[in-house]
Amino acid sequence: MENLVGTSSVKTVNPFTNEIVKQFDVMEDKELDSKIALADSTFKTWKKTAFSVRAKLLHKVATIMRNKKEELGKLATLEMGKLLKESIAEVELSADIFDYYADKGEEFLADSPLETPIGSAFLSYEPIGVLLSVQPWNFPFYQITRSAAPNIMAGNTMLFKHASNVPQCAQIMEDIFIEAGAPEGVYQNLFIPGKKASELVADERIKAVTLTGSEPAGAAIAAAAGKYIKKSTLELGGSDAFIVLDDANVDEAVEAAVNGRMWNAGQVCTSPKRIIVEESIADTFLEKVKAKFASIKPGDPMDPETTLAPLSSEKAVEDVIKQVQKAVEEGATLLLGGKRIDRKGAFMEPTLLTGIEPNNSAYKEEIFGPVFMFYKVKNEDEAIELANATNFGLGGSIFSGDEKRAVNVARQIETGMVYINHLTGITPELPFGGTKGSGYGREQSPAGIYEFVNAKLIRTTKASNPN
Template identity: 90%
Template sequence: MENSIKESSVKSVNPFNNEIVKQFDVMNDKELESKISKADAAFKTWKKTAFNVRAKLLHKVASIMRDRKKELGALATLEMGKLHREAIQEVELSAAIFDYYADNGEKFLADSPLETPIGFAFLSYEPLGVLLSVQPWNFPFYQITRSAAPNIMAGNTMLFKHASNVPQCAQLMEDIFLEAGAPEGVYQNLFIPGEKASELVSDIRIKAVTLTGSEPAGASIAAAAGKYIKKSTLELGGSDAFIVLNDANIDEAVDAAVNGRMWNAGQVCTSPKRIIVEESIADSFLEKVKVKFASIKVGDPMSPETTLAPLSSEKAVEGVIKQVQQAVKEGATVLLGGKRIDRKGAFMEPTLLTNIEPGNSAYNEEIFGPVFMFYRVKDENEAVALANATNFGLGGSVFSGDEKRAVNVARQIETGMVYINHLTGITPELPFGGTKGSGYGREQSPAGIYEFVNAKLIRITKASNPN
C-alpha cells in the first residue's frame, strides 16, 4: 500500500495499527494563490461586519462541534491516537473557546478611552488582515481554535497550515466553518509542506503569523516574520517543572503527576515533564508513583478501559525511545518501562526515569512521550533552581499545603504559567503562553484577542468625548 501513496500528498495514518487511512494532494502554486487571494478579498468585507454577525458565526461553529463531538473525537483518535474520551473533552473545550470570544469579543474590542489633559483620546482596535496560523497535531481541534476564535472575532481572515498527519481534522474544521455560514475565504485550510509556510510569510497580503510547534519551526517562522517586519506569536513547547513541597498532600500530587504525564500519551507541551520532590517525602512519593504506574492500561484508544494511548506515529515513538536510551547511556536510571511495547502500533511502555544529572541530554531536552522524570531536591530553593535550569518556560505546578508558600515559590519560577495544587490547565478565560525558549505572545483570555489587532490611537485635541 505504501507504494501507491503519492510523493506530493499528506497521509492520515492510524497510529493504533499504523494503517494508512486517507491521503490528500498537496496544493500546487496555483491552488495556493487562489486561497490567499480569497482570504485577502474576504478580509475587505469581513472587517466591516458587525460584531453580532461574527459572534453568530462562532456560536454556530461551537454548536456544530458539540453536536458532532463523538464524531470529531473519533477522527482525532484515528489520526493521532489520543484516547477517545480525551478527544471528546478537547472538542468540548474548543467549543467553549469559540463561545467565549463570541460572548466577549465586542466588549474586549470596544474603544478604550485614555487619560489626557487636553481634549479626548482613545484606542480603536482594528483587524490586521490575513493571518497565517501554523499548528501541530497533538490537539488537532484545540490548537486551531486558539488562534481562529479570537482573530476571526476581531475581523481578521485565517489561513491554516495544520500538521501533515491530521489532514482529515484540518479539512473538517474548514468544512464546519462553511457549514456554520462563514463567507468564502474567512477560514481556509492549506495542504502545504512545512517549509512552504515560512515562504508564505513574505507574501504582502499576509499580515502576521502564529505558530505552535518545535523550536526549529518557530525559529524559521520568527526569522521570516522579522525579515518582513510582521507580527508573530510562538508557542514552542516546554519541559514543565512539577514541584512537590514537603507539606503537600502526597496522594493528590501523585495522582496529578502521573495522570498529567500520561495525558495524551505524554504529548502535551504543558505536561509535568520534570517531577521535583523535596527529599523528606521523596521515597514515599516514588513508591506511590510505582503503584500508580501498575494501574496504567495500554490499549485501544477507543476503549473506555484504556488509560495510555499510542504515540502519534512511528517516528514519534522511535524518537522518544532514542531519547530514553541516550539518557541511560549518560547515567540516568530506568526504574520502570523504557521500551517499545511488542505489539502493532506506535506504543511505548510508561517510563519512570531517575538519576538525571546536569549534562545528561534528558536534563535539558523536552521528551514528548510517556516518560516521567523524577528528581529529588533538599529544599524549595533547590527546587526553584532546578525548575529554572532549562531554556523552556511554558507552564508549571507547585503542590503544597500552604498556599502562601506555594505562591512564593511560583513567583520565582521563570515560566509563563504556574498552577497551585493543580496541573497547568486550560480554560478560555485564562491566558496561555510562555517565555524564554517556549516562545512569546498569549492566546485565550482577553489577551488573546489583542495580539493581532492594530491598537490605533485617535485623539481629538479640542473636543470632549464624542461618544
C-alpha cells in the same frame, strides 16, 4: 511537532494500527495563490461586519462542534491516537472557546479611553488582515480554535497550515465553518508542507503569523516574520516542572503527576515532564508513583477502559526511545519502562527515569512521550533552581499545603504559567503562553484577542466622547 510525510501528499496513518487510512494531495502553487487572494479579498468586507455577525458565526461553529463531538473525537483519535474521551473533551473545550470570544469579543475590542490633559484620546482596536496559522497535531481541534476564535472575531481572515498527519481534522474544521455560514475566505485550510509555510510569510497579503510547534519550526517562522517586519506569536513546547513541597498532600500530587504525564500519551506541551520532590517525602512519593504505573492499561484508544494511548506515529515512538536510551547512556537510572510495548501500533511503555544530572541531555530537553523524570531535592531553593535550569518556560505546577508559600515559589519560576495544587490547565478565560525558549505571545483570555489587532490611537483637540 510537525510530522511531514512527503511533499506530494498528506496522510492519515492510524497510530493504533499503523495503517494508512486516507491521503490528500498537497496544493499546487496556483491553488494556494487563489486561496491567499480570496482571504485578502474577503478581509476587505469581513473587517466591516458587525460584531454581532461575527459572534453569530462563532456561536454556530460551537454548536456544530458540540453536536458532532463524537464524530470529531473519533476522527482525532483515528489520526493521532489519543484516548477517545480526551478527544471528545478537546472538542467540548474548543466549542467553549468559540463561545467565549463570541460572547466577550465586542467588549474586549470596544474603544478604550485614555487620560490626556487636553482634548480626548482613545484606542481603536482594528483587524490587520490575513493571518497565517501553523498548528501541530497533538490537539488537532483545540490548537486551531485558540487561534481562529479571537482573530476571526476581531475581523481578520485566517489561513491554516495544520500538521500533515491530521489532514481530516484540518479539512473538517473548514467544513464546519462553511456549514456555519462563514463567507468564503474567512477560514481556509492549506495542505502544504512546513517549508512552504515559512515561505508564505513573505507574501505581502499575509500580515502576521502564529505558530505552535518545535523550536526549529518556530525559529524559521520568527526569522521570516522578522525579515518582512510582520508580527508573530510562538508556542514552542516546554519541559514543565512539577514541584512537590514537603507539606503537600502526597496522594493528590501523585495522582495529578501521573495522570498529567500520561495524558495524551505524554504528548502535551504543558505536561509535567520534570517531577521535583523535596527529599523528606521523595521516597514515599516515588513508591506511590510506581504503584500508579502498575495500573496503567495500554490498548485501543477508542476503548473506554484504555488509560494509555499510542503515540502519534512510529517516528514519535522511535524518537522518544532514543532520548531515553541516550539519557541512560549518559548516567540516568531507568527504573521502569523505556521500551516499545510488544503489540501492533505506536505504543511505548510508561517510563520512569531518575538520577538525571546537569550534564545529561535529558536534563534540559523536552521528551514528548510517556516519560516521567523524577528529581529529589533538599529544599524549595533547590527546587526553584532546578525548575529554572532549562531553556523552556511554558507552564508548571506547585503542590503545597500552604498556598502563600506556593505562590512565593511560583513567583520565582521562569515560566509563563504556574498552577497551584493543579496541573497546568486550559480554560477560555485564562491566558496561555510562555517565555524563554517556549516562545512569546498569548492565546485565550482577553490577551489573545489583542495579539493581531492594530491598537490605533485617535485623539481630538476638544473634549468629546469617543463612543
